[in-house]
Amino acid sequence: xxxxxxxxxxxxxxxxxxxxxxxxxxxxxxxxxxxxxxxxxxxxxxxxxxxxxxxxxxxxxxxxxxxxxxxxxxxxxxxxxxxxxxxxxxxxxxxxxxxxxxxxxxxxxxxxxxxxxxxxxxxxxxxxxxxxxxxxxxxxxxxxxxxxxxxxxxxxxxxxxxxxxxxxxxxxxxxxxxxxxxxxxxxxxxxxxxxxxx
Amino acid sequence: xxxxxxxxxxxxxxxxxxxxxxxxxxxxxxxxxxxxxxxxxxxxxxxxxxxxxxxxxxxxxxxxxxxxxxxxxxxxxxxxxxxxxxxxxxxxxxxxxxxxxxxxxxxxxxxxxxxxxxxxxxxxxxxxxxxxxxxxxxxxxxxxxxxxxxxxxxxxxxxxxxxxxxxxxxxxxxxxxxxxxxxxxxxxxxxxxxxxxx
Numbered sequence: 001x002x003x004x005x006x007x008x009x010x011x012x013x014x015x016x017x018x019x020x021x022x023x024x025x026x027x028x029x030x031x032x033x034x035x036x037x038x039x040x041x042x043x044x045x046x047x048x049x050x051x052x053x054x055x056x057x058x059x060x061x062x063x064x065x066x067x068x069x070x071x072x073x074x075x076x077x078x079x080x081x082x083x084x085x086x087x088x089x090x091x092x093x094x095x096x097x098x099x100x101x102x103x104x105x106x107x108x109x110x111x112x113x114x115x116x117x118x119x120x121x122x123x124x125x126x127x128x129x130x131x132x133x134x135x136x137x138x139x140x141x142x143x144x145x146x147x148x149x150x151x152x153x154x155x156x157x158x159x160x161x162x163x164x165x166x167x168x169x170x171x172x173x174x175x176x177x178x179x180x181x182x183x184x185x186x187x188x189x190x191x192x193x194x195x196x197x198x
Numbered sequence: 199x200x201x202x203x204x205x206x207x208x209x210x211x212x213x214x215x216x217x218x219x220x221x222x223x224x225x226x227x228x229x230x231x232x233x234x235x236x237x238x239x240x241x242x243x244x245x246x247x248x249x250x251x252x253x254x255x256x257x258x259x260x261x262x263x264x265x266x267x268x269x270x271x272x273x274x275x276x277x278x279x280x281x282x283x284x285x286x287x288x289x290x291x292x293x294x295x296x297x298x299x300x301x302x303x304x305x306x307x308x309x310x311x312x313x314x315x316x317x318x319x320x321x322x323x324x325x326x327x328x329x330x331x332x333x334x335x336x337x338x339x340x341x342x343x344x345x346x347x348x349x350x351x352x353x354x355x356x357x358x359x360x361x362x363x364x365x366x367x368x369x370x371x372x373x374x375x376x377x378x379x380x381x382x383x384x385x386x387x388x389x390x391x392x393x394x395x396x
Contacts, residue, residue, distance in 0.1 A: 110312060111312065113373065114308060114309065131373070131374060133374070154385075156382075157382075157385050157386055157389050158389075160370075160382060160385075160386050161363065163370065164362070164366030164367040164370060165359065165363050165366055166362075167366040167369055168363055168366030169366075171362075172361065172362060172365065175311065184355075184358060187358075188355055188359050191356075191359065195393060
């Protein structure tokens with residue numbers, strides 16, 4: 001494979017991260033060796049080491065890019081002039097796999113999560129990978145600020161419930177896509193937000 | 199380690215399955231080789247092969263045992279004389295990790311799920327491992343039969359929502375146990391069932 005001419009350092013790192021995702025998707029986390037990633041990116045081992053000195057550094061970068069991309073999509077929606085409830089549903093839809101790209105991102109996210117859980121990573125990685133609980137609590141507060149959230153609801157319980165719902169949908173969309181397609185995910189999320197709002 | 203004297207064939211297989219779980223928990227799915235499992239169980243490779251002729255057969259047995267044990271706990275609750283709503287919450291609590299044993303079972307379940315997703319398993323395994331969607335639909339119907347389910351709710355959407363909630367909670371209890379303890383899981387499940395009931 002020819003290496004496209006990319007001069008920007010960050011762009012090149014992103015290009016390598018995407019090669020990493022492809023390797024993880026086809027060969028799993030254990031197949032994601034520096035050698036295989038270099039080969040997938042069409043780079044020599046030496047050239048790859050110029051960007052990432054360790055495998056850990058490369059995997060962390062690839063992982064953080066998933067979160068950064070989701071955050072960028074969410075930021076764009078937050079700035080839009082959608083009504084509050086629709087905005088929340090649209091933000092949530094950025095956290096579940098609805099197309100080929102987000103499906104790939106989610107697969108890497110879960111593969112990484114379980115790889116870490118199995119004790120292979122260092123402790124510092126653990127702290128970086130704290131999931132989206134805080135973001136869910138932010139959405140619950142947002143609905144409350146617009147006086148849309150039902151008054152009797154406990155915010156902590158609702159944040160936890162929303163967070164579990166999102167990651168459960170993401171997991172099932174990945175593992176059981178024949179049943180759980182995008183349309184159904186939209187249906188579930190719309191119903192959930194309607195049920196906690198006045 | 200001395201091998202305890204177990205004569206029953208099924209009991210011996212269960213004993214080996216439990217050794218398999220311990221290996222998966224400490225070394226991940228890729229560490230779950232027949233050699234390491236035999237060593238953990240205090241058996242020779244030959245003795246282990248007497249019970250399971252392939253690694254695949256052993257992993258399938260260990261995996262199905264997780265589901266069987268959950269089903270046995272659920273069956274006992276179904277036969278109890280708890281009121282319908284409490285019964286449903288208690289059944290759901292059998293599908294999330296609330297103690298050391300169920301935490302271990304869940305870890306094996308997820309490790310196996312992702313191992314399979316990464317394409318290592320044969321297709322026949324795939325069909326056996328279909329998750330708990332049907333069971334969730336059964337619980338929604340059960341609430342409806344007792345006239346407890348809100349009439350306006352769509353059964354398919356509610357089954358999907360409950361299923362995602364359960365697996366999301368299981369995942370988070372495993373990965374973020376400092377925040378999501380048993381008490382909070384009970385709170386979330388109780389609130390969810392209350393919210394879909396009259």
